[in-house]
Amino acid sequence: MSSKNPLRSPIGKKLVTGVTGLGLVVFVFIHMTGNLALFTGNEAYNQYTHFLTSLGGLLYVIEAGLVAFFLFHIVNGIQIWLGKRKARPVGYDTYKSAGSPSQQSASSRSMIITGLILAVFLVVHVISFKFGPGGPGNADPAYVTTIGGEEVRDLAKLVRENFASPFYTFGYTFVMLLLVVHLRHGIWSALQSLGAMRPSLTPLVYTIGAVVGVLIGAGFIALPLAIYFNLI
Amino acid sequence: MAENMNIKLKVWRQAGPHTQGRFETYSVPDANPHMSFLELLDVLNEQLIKSGTDPVEFDHDCREGICGSCGVVVDGVAHGPQRRTACCQLHMRHYQDGDTIVVEPWRAEAFPIIKDLVVDRSAFDRIIAAGGYVSINAGSAQDANNLPIAKDKADLAMDYAACIGCGACVAACPNASASLFTAAKISHLAMLPQGSPERKKRVTAMVDQMAEEGFGDCSNHAECEAVCPKGISISSIATMRREYMKAMLS
Numbered sequence A: 001m002s003s004k005n006p007l008r009s010p011i012g013k014k015l016v017t018g019v020t021g022l023g024l025v026v027f028v029f030i031h032m033t034g035n036l037a038l039f040t041g042n043e044a045y046n047q048y049t050h051f052l053t054s055l056g057g058l059l060y061v062i063e064a065g066l067v068a069f070f071l072f073h074i075v076n077g078i079q080i081w082l083g084k085r086k087a088r089p090v091g092y093d094t095y096k097s098a099g100s101p102s103q104q105s106a107s108s109r110s111m112i113i114t115g116l117i118l119a120v121f122l123v124v125h126v127i128s129f130k131f132g133p134g135g136p137g138n139a140d141p142a143y144v145t146t147i148g149g150e151e152v153r154d155l156a157k158l159v160r161e162n163f164a165s166p167f168y169t170f171g172y173t174f175v176m177l178l179l180v181v182h183l184r185h186g187i188w189s190a191l192q193s194l195g196a197m198r199p200s201l202t203p204l205v206y207t208i209g210a211v212v213g214v215l216i217g218a219g220f221i222a223l224p225l226a227i228y229f230n231l232i
Numbered sequence B: 001m002a003e004n005m006n007i008k009l010k011v012w013r014q015a016g017p018h019t020q021g022r023f024e025t026y027s028v029p030d031a032n033p034h035m036s037f038l039e040l041l042d043v044l045n046e047q048l049i050k051s052g053t054d055p056v057e058f059d060h061d062c063r064e065g066i067c068g069s070c071g072v073v074v075d076g077v078a079h080g081p082q083r084r085t086a087c088c089q090l091h092m093r094h095y096q097d098g099d100t101i102v103v104e105p106w107r108a109e110a111f112p113i114i115k116d117l118v119v120d121r122s123a124f125d126r127i128i129a130a131g132g133y134v135s136i137n138a139g140s141a142q143d144a145n146n147l148p149i150a151k152d153k154a155d156l157a158m159d160y161a162a163c164i165g166c167g168a169c170v171a172a173c174p175n176a177s178a179s180l181f182t183a184a185k186i187s188h189l190a191m192l193p194q195g196s197p198e199r200k201k202r203v204t205a206m207v208d209q210m211a212e213e214g215f216g217d218c219s220n221h222a223e224c225e226a227v228c229p230k231g232i233s234i235s236s237i238a239t240m241r242r243e244y245m246k247a248m249l250s
Ligand code: HEM
Pocket: A014, A015, A017, A018, A019, A020, A021, A022, A024, A025, A028, A073, A074, A076, A077, A078, A080, A081, A111, A112, A114, A115, A116, A118, A119, A179, A182, A183, A185, A186, A187, A189, A190, A191, A193, B218, B219, B220
C-alpha cells in the first residue's frame, strides 16, 4: 500500500529529519555531559576520553552511525529548503506571521543557516580535537600522559590550549548559541514530524524543547568560558 | 458622511497567467467601516469600470465564510488581520481613514495566477480526487445510535471536516506546503468508521499527489493553523504522519 519511495515522500523526508535530528540531540547531550568531566580535573577528563577510545570496534560503529545520521539529516534538510524555493518562486511584497498559534520564529526560519554553520563547525571541530595533536595519525609525545601507569592521550591539555585563544573560545560559544537556536525549533518540530504531538501536550512540549535546548547549549558553553577566564 | 474613510489599495494586477504583473495603487474615497473587505474591492471595481479600466478580478461566492472561494493576502497575512476569518468576513472597521492596504494573490508554484488576484486551485481538487472520499455509497443518514462514535472522535472529525479548501494554509506557509489541507481531509476520514477501511490507500495516494503538484514540504512553522479561517489544528498533520507510518509498515 505504500508509495513508490516512502522515505522520499513529503512525510518520509520529515520522518528522516526528525529521527536523525532527535538522534543528534541525544548525541550532543551525551557529548555535553562528557565534556563536563573536565570540571573535576584533567585526569577525570582523560580517563573519560580514554574509555571512549578503548571501546575500539564499537566506537567505529558508533562513529559510522553518527556520520550517517549527520549526512541523512543534512541532505534532507537541504532538500526541504530547496523544495520550498521551488514551491514559491515568486515571493510576497509584504509578508508577516499571523502570530500565535503560529510557531514561526527567527529560529524556525533559520534552520538551514544555523544547520549549515553547525556543519562547517563540525568539520573544524573534529579536525582540531579528534585529529589534533596526539590524535589518530597525529602522534605527539607532548600530548601523552599516564593514568595508573597506562599511557593515554592528554586531550585535556589540548582542550585547555585551544580555549586559551579568544578566537576559538568565542567562536565556539557563538556556534553553541546557534545550536540552541536550532534546537529551539528543532526539538518540538521533530516530535511533530514523528506524529508524537497531541494538542493537549503542545505547550508542555514547546517548553521542554526550549529548556532542553538551553541546557545543552549552557553545558557546552560553560567549559570554554571557564577555561578562558581561568576559573578551572 | 462623517464615517467615510479614504483607503489606499496597493493591488497586484496581472492580465493573464503568462504576463508580467505589477502593483497598482488606487484610492477609494467612498469606503466606510461597515463594508466588508470584498465590498471595498467591489467599490474599487465600480470606480475602475467608470474610468474605463479593467476591474480587479478576485474570487468569491458565499461571502459568509463558508464556501472557501475567497482568499487574498492582505498586508502580508492570508485572509488579513482577523483570526479565524475568511477575507469575505473581514470588515473595514479594522482600518483607519488614510490606511494603505497591500493586496496580493496566493503565491505558490502549485497555484498559478489566472488573473490579478485569482489563482488556479485545482491542485487541491486533484489531491481530493486521489483519495479524499469514501468510495462506496455509505447510504443515507443512519439512526443516531446505530453506529456509535465516541463524542471526542466525532468532535475532532468535525473540526477537521470544517476545512473549506480556501488555500490560505499554502499561501501563508513559508514553504508553500499543502500539508494542513491534505491532513485535515485524511484525519477527518480516518477518524470515522465510513472512512477507516480505505485509510492506508488514502493517505499514501493523497500524500503522493500533494508532492506531485509541486507543493513544498512542511517545516512545522504552524503558520497554516494561525491563518486558517476554520482554525484547523496542526494536530491533523501529526495524525496524517501517524497514518502514513502505519501505511508504510503494512
Ligand atoms: C548538532 C547537530 C544537530 C542537531 C542536534 C540537529 C537537530 C535538529 C532537529 C531535532 C531538527 C528537527 C527535525 C524536524 O523538524 O523533523 C532539525 C531540523 C533541521 N536541521 Fe538540524 N540538527 C543538527 C545539525 C544540522 C546540520 C549540520 C544541518 C545542516 C544543514 C541541519 C539542518 C537542519 C534543517 C534544515 C532542519 C529543518 C528541516 C525542516 O525544514 O523541516 N541540522 N535539526
